[in-house]
Amino acid sequence: MRIEQLEYIAAVTQLGSLRRASEHLHVSQPALSEAVSKLEKELGVALLDRRRSGARISRAGRDLLPRIEEVLQAVAALRLAAGDQTTAIRSVRLGTVNTATSQLLFPSLRTMQQSHPGTTVEVLDMLQGEIQVGLEEGTLDLGLVNVLPGDDLPISVQSTHLLTGRPVVVLPAWHPYAAKEAVTVDDLRREPFILMRSGYVMHRLAHRLFGETLPPSCRSTDGAEMGKLMVAEGLGLTLLPAFSVSGDPLERAGSIATRPIADTDVTVSLLLLERRDPHPSAPVRALAETLTRRARTWTEQVRARAE
Numbered sequence: 001m002r003i004e005q006l007e008y009i010a011a012v013t014q015l016g017s018l019r020r021a022s023e024h025l026h027v028s029q030p031a032l033s034e035a036v037s038k039l040e041k042e043l044g045v046a047l048l049d050r051r052r053s054g055a056r057i058s059r060a061g062r063d064l065l066p067r068i069e070e071v072l073q074a075v076a077a078l079r080l081a082a083g084d085q086t087t088a089i090r091s092v093r094l095g096t097v098n099t100a101t102s103q104l105l106f107p108s109l110r111t112m113q114q115s116h117p118g119t120t121v122e123v124l125d126m127l128q129g130e131i132q133v134g135l136e137e138g139t140l141d142l143g144l145v146n147v148l149p150g151d152d153l154p155i156s157v158q159s160t161h162l163l164t165g166r167p168v169v170v171l172p173a174w175h176p177y178a179a180k181e182a183v184t185v186d187d188l189r190r191e192p193f194i195l196m197r198s199g200y201v202m203h204r205l206a207h208r209l210f211g212e213t214l215p216p217s218c219r220s221t222d223g224a225e226m227g228k229l230m231v232a233e234g235l236g237l238t239l240l241p242a243f244s245v246s247g248d249p250l251e252r253a254g255s256i257a258t259r260p261i262a263d264t265d266v267t268v269s270l271l272l273l274e275r276r277d278p279h280p281s282a283p284v285r286a287l288a289e290t291l292t293r294r295a296r297t298w299t300e301q302v303r304a305r306a307e
Contacts (some may be wrong), residue, residue, distance in 0.1 A: 005039040006068045008032050009047055009057070009098050011261065014277075015138040018048070018055040024138040025124055026091065035238055090200075091120035092283050095131035096144040097200060098223035098272055099244045100163060103298050104146065108290045112283075115290075118281040125223055127199035132157060137274045141284045143273035144291075146201040146241060148266065156276060160288070162295035165242035168258040175257075177237070178253040182262040185209050191234035192217040194227050201268060202239050225245055232256050241268040248300075270295075 011021035021030040033055070035151035042046050054115055091225070096105065105123070112121055126143075134140035136156045143157075153159055167181040175190075176251040177183050193215035196202040200223070206214075220231070221227050224244045231238055242258065250256045272291055274280070280288075 001042055002035075002041060002252075003072070006072055007034050008036055009039070009061060009065070009068055010072060012036075012048065012055065013057045013061070013137075018054060020138045027231065029083070030136040064189050073289050091122055092142065092287055093122045093124065093134075093140050093144045094144070094287070095124045095126040095134050095140045097128055097131070097146055098125050098225050099144065099146055099241065101244075102247045102249065103163065103243060104291060105271070108287065108294050111290045111294070112287055116283050116286055120286065123281075125225075127197075128201065129199055131273065135273055138275065141275065142278070142288060142291075145271055145273060147271055148201055148268060150203065151201075152273075157273045158276055160272040160274070160292055161269060161289065162272050163241075163243045163299060165265050166246065167202070167239050167261060167264075167266060167268055168235055168242045168257055169261055170228060170240050170245055170256055171237045172231060172234050172255050173257045175237070177259060178257045180259055182260045188237060189213065189215045191215065192219070192220075194230050194236040194238035195220050196224075196227065196238070197222050202241075205266065205268070206239055207262070209265075228256055241270070243270065243298075 008021060008025070008027075011025055011306045012018055015024055018033055020034045025032070034189050036247045045060045045064070045065075046058050047064070049058040049061075063122060080301050082084055109123075110123055112119060124140070131143035131145055132154055135143055136154065144162075145154075164280060169177070169188065171177050176232055177187060180187070189210065193206075195206055195214070195218050197220050202224075219228060219230065219237070224240050228245065228248060228250050230236065232250050239261070240258075245251055245256070248256070251258070272288060274284075274288060277284075288300075299304045
């Protein structure tokens with residue numbers, strides 16, 4: 001009997017299928033299934049109920065689950081007491097709509113490198129809907145998404161508010177609109193526009209502002225990072241939350257600038273999403289806490305500069 005075999009059973013129970021467990025644990029499904037089969041032979045009991053639709057925990061497996069969890073908790077406590085963090089470390093998968101990278105995500109990753117040097121953090125650029133599905137299915141541990149006031153989130157995930165900011169017009173620093181105090185929606189209609197692809201909050205916001213009359217010249221792209229690069233190359237203007245641009249390398253280099261949108265009071269919030277897991281791993285918990293602390297610090301710095 002090996003510890004990972006017990007971990008596989010616990011994962012199948014938590015996530016509901018062999019496929020989801022294999023994706024979450026980064027183990028091939030055949031390897032996971034074979035390991036469980038060997039454990040079943042050793043114990044003399046069928047732990048999984050295998051059907052055409054997939055494999056789930058069996059009744060006998062559920063009866064043994066409390067004992068399995070006791071063993072896993074004891075092993076985790078032993079590893080912690082021994083200070084052997086390398087045996088407990090696994091990768092953390094974070095899905096992001098690619099926002100607040102310079103101010104929030106990158107500094108948090110640097111902190112994680114120092115506090116958990118053996119942990120691999122996999123950052124995936126995804127749409128908000130994909131992030132929510134990944135969290136529900138267990139293929140993601142954390143998610144960073146933008147929301148507008150009134151947006152609902154599935155009950156299967158828990159959220160932590162990180163940042164709130166106004167949407168701004170992002171434009172080349174040399175653009176004539178950079179001399180304006182604010183840019184109107186009619187101003188935007190006169191210029192080539194870079195529209196975030198459907199599935200991004202800023203796509204919805206653009207349609208809310210423009211109504212049925214989009215700028216005649218539109219280009220579509222994925223995410224804030226590509227949008228800022230296209231602006232810097234003079235391909236058009238775009239809309240992003242202020243926290244997506246403030247402190248960005250392109251802004252610091254003087255390649256792009258921002259201006260408020262006239263006559264709108266809408267805000268955009270950045271949320272940290274997590275699976276409703278009562279026992280998240282230490283690296284997942286650490287990254288979530290690091291992101292939250294960094295967001296709090298950055299907000300305090302912005303307020304201090306405003307004063």
